[in-house]
Amino acid sequence: MFTQYAAGDTGDGRKGVGPLILPLADTLRPLRQQVFECVRAAGLIPRVQVAKDLGVSPASVTTITSELIESGLIEEVATPPRDGETVRGRPAVALGVRASAHRVAGMKISDREQTAVIVDFAGKLIAEESIPRRPGPMTVAELLVVIETLLDRACETAGLHRADLSGVGMGIPGFVDCAEGVVLWTPLLDTRNVALAALAGARLGLPVWVDNETNLVAMAELWFGAGRGLSDFAVVTIEHGVGMGFVMNHRIYRGAQRVGLELGHTKVQLDGALCRCGQRGCLEAYVADYALAREATTALNWGHKEGQSITVLLESLYDHAKAGNATARSIFRRAGRYLAVGLSNVVNLFDPALIILSGERMRYDYLYAAETLAEMDNLMINTGRPRPPIEIHAWGVRLWAHGAAALALSAVSESLLAANREIAAQ
Amino acid sequence: MFTQYAAGDTGDGRKGVGPLILPLADTLRPLRQQVFECVRAAGLIPRVQVAKDLGVSPASVTTITSELIESGLIEEVATPPRDGETVRGRPAVALGVRASAHRVAGMKISDREQTAVIVDFAGKLIAEESIPRRPGPMTVAELLVVIETLLDRACETAGLHRADLSGVGMGIPGFVDCAEGVVLWTPLLDTRNVALAALAGARLGLPVWVDNETNLVAMAELWFGAGRGLSDFAVVTIEHGVGMGFVMNHRIYRGAQRVGLELGHTKVQLDGALCRCGQRGCLEAYVADYALAREATTALNWGHKEGQSITVLLESLYDHAKAGNATARSIFRRAGRYLAVGLSNVVNLFDPALIILSGERMRYDYLYAAETLAEMDNLMINTGRPRPPIEIHAWGVRLWAHGAAALALSAVSESLLAANREIAAQ
Secondary structure (H helix, E strand, O other): OOHOOOOOOOOOOOOOOOOOOOOHHHHHHHHHHHHHHHHHHOEEEEEHHHHHHOOHHHHHHHHHHHHHHHOOOEEEEEOOOOOHHHHHHHHOOOEOOHHHHHHEEEEEEEOOOEEEEEEOOOOOOOEEEEOOOOOEOOOOOHHHHHHHHHHHHHHHHHOHHHHHEEEEEEOOOEEEEEEEEEEEEEOEEEOOOOOOHHHHHHHHOEEEEEHHHHHHHHHHHHHOOOOOOOOOOOEEEEEOOOEEEEEEEOOOEEOOOOOOOOHOOOOOOOOEEEEOOOOEEEEHHHHHHHHHHHHHHHOOOOOOOOOOOOHHHHHHHHHHHHHHHHHHHHHHHHHHHHHHHHHHHHHHHHHOEEEEEOOHHOOOOOOOOOOHHHHHHOOOOOOOOOOOOEEEEEEOOHHHHHHHHHHHHHHHHHHHHHOOOOHOOO | HHHOOOOOOOOOOOOOOOOOOOHHHHHHHOOHHHHHHHHHOOOEEEEHHHHHHHHOOHHHHHHHHHHHHHHOOOEEEEOOOOOOOOOOOOOOOOEEEOOOHOOOEEEOOOEEEEEEEEOOOOEEEEEEEEEEEEOOOOOHHHHHHHHHHHHHHHHHOOOOOHHHOOOOOOEEEOOOEEEEEEEOOOOEOOOEEEEEEHHHHHHHHHOEEEHHHHHHHHHHHHHHOOOOOOOOOOEEOOOOOEEEEEEEEEEEEEOOOOOOOOHHOOOOOOOOOOOOOOOOOEEEEHHHHHHHHHHHHOOOOOOOOOOOHHHHHHHHEEEEHHOOOHHHHHHHHHHHHHHHHHHHHHHHHHHOOEEEEEEEEEEEOOOOOHHHHHHHHHHHOOOOOOOOOEEEEOOHHHHHHHHHHHHHHHHHHHHHHHHHHHHHHH
């Protein structure tokens, strides 16, 4: 519904922009990184088109693509002639990411199950495994056993050895310092400040990267989804909590101490509703599933029955709202209005080219539809520029794991690209 | 008071960070830009120190610095021996920005006066001029006359011709698309969507860059102030409105459509206080000078006397608060609490290494002191990482103009650095 409403007239954030007077940030990224990302985003692309897209000379592109081919990141692919095309001389050649260059694993460590995927360098799924788990915090030792078991099963399914992988990406809820590889806090572990990347890396004998799970949704959109061609976009997830990821200049932005983007805990009401973090007035205290369940329990006198999951409670609330129950409707309406506050604050501050809404609660799009968008219009400052398009992507667990794989792919390719920078300087 | 409270234990946002597992964004900026910025930030720095700071080989640094010297951006400076040092062989040589390489002008177009400065490439002030003005909107033609007159006066004072300048940076309040050079809306003009960079450029015969005035405060901090060594920091200004500038990865972040960072119009209360933008619940409707004046007028029965400025009204309110008037105190206290909401939302979302508070209202630091910080502690999510330090910089009008000059310096140096990128690829 969102997508229709805000048709993509600014989908790439660039239309209507005249000749630039100040160089945009893009012109200052290393050209070899731009070339690689251009190829990756395009799938298959002729050299001459890369030169056109980046506004550089074909000679520069040829130099850089030769290097990238040599380091195994991309390859030449003969493209079949199109219908009616006569082939003269050599067949046309396009560039593509070399799918077989690397294989990586991605894992989503979550409350209900652990999922792993193995993908090739082009992101194609090779294998998938998952292990259910009891809710509640684990010890680090328990988590490491789960990680190792899961990876070995996925390798077996794929017919691969661990040593065939170039690395493992992992997503986990909570506060994660991706640069240090440290999980500062997660509801899934009984300890704080766990150097998970180092511990898991030692256990698996592979490079491991860990990140907050919402960043991985953003990473998956950047590598495989709607964000492939965009430099700046936001992802907002609504599940047990409210998460946010932000891609700036083609990269995940994490903050100086890698603990930013806590949209769910921005305050939308001074002395407001109690949040599970212990503070008051957090956005997620109005929008997350526990917030809706709390209201349902209070006003509709629906206690949590023994064994009844929050999902069942919310389904029932949703059914009542659809059937016209005024209280049930007002619960969703209030949540929708506060979501509008949160999203309009994201637009007012970050000015993204696109907002992607994701997560299980997005099924209740009744809640996040026309009225929420109308409310956003009342709350976004009128700069004279159109509102960014908003898309809903209802991703399953596998795609979160795909995002974790994208983290590994990104780390592998960035370290290869960075290794070349000194050579390039000489 | 802020500075003492939050002593700079994370001043560079990097202390306590162990060996990095994932390459940080920094490693992917072009090396020649990193070298230039390293020299610029340091003032004077030996080659070997540049190599150490950036973690690259001295050979790479030598290659790049030779290029930068050739293109006139930096120069070698013989450094005098330190006390007690014996000089053997050649004197020690350091690198510095070549001050005489370029001269630029910076202008602040504001409600009360227009100010211009001329600075050299190292940011040293050469001349300064200002012209007072009547408040209220102007026509574009009137503004161009003011700009030209002001620039000519500043040139005369400096003993320079216009042609001696490499460009002019301009700051103006409102919504400005810096990349397009268009003023989308400003309270100072009677028209929307003015291509001010092109119009002023044609009039002056010089390259012109325009930007929102708060971005220029951030730019000034980045080039000349507390942000010289930082990659990510926020600037929040409190005057007639509440503005924000944000430096991400050593560059001003502006958003996909260049209209982001509108902190003053993020919503801190659904259906809240009326803002001068016409919406309700904006942060500045609780914090800006007109918000305080409105409360003073209401509760203390102080009407605006004929000819009495808002400044006089606020001074009186401040005096009453200091003298113990409970209502006057509660006005400042509420503003301080909402400022804490705004600042904690900035921390929760952007995770900056530093927040710089700027603007005239910062004189009332009574208002923004210990209690506001304590409130921030209640509102910031506890990630286990320390709160970023907060510094108050009470900048005068000249320094805003200095920021406009930094915009010009930045554009000039970036276009020179970008021009080299293709050569480097080959």
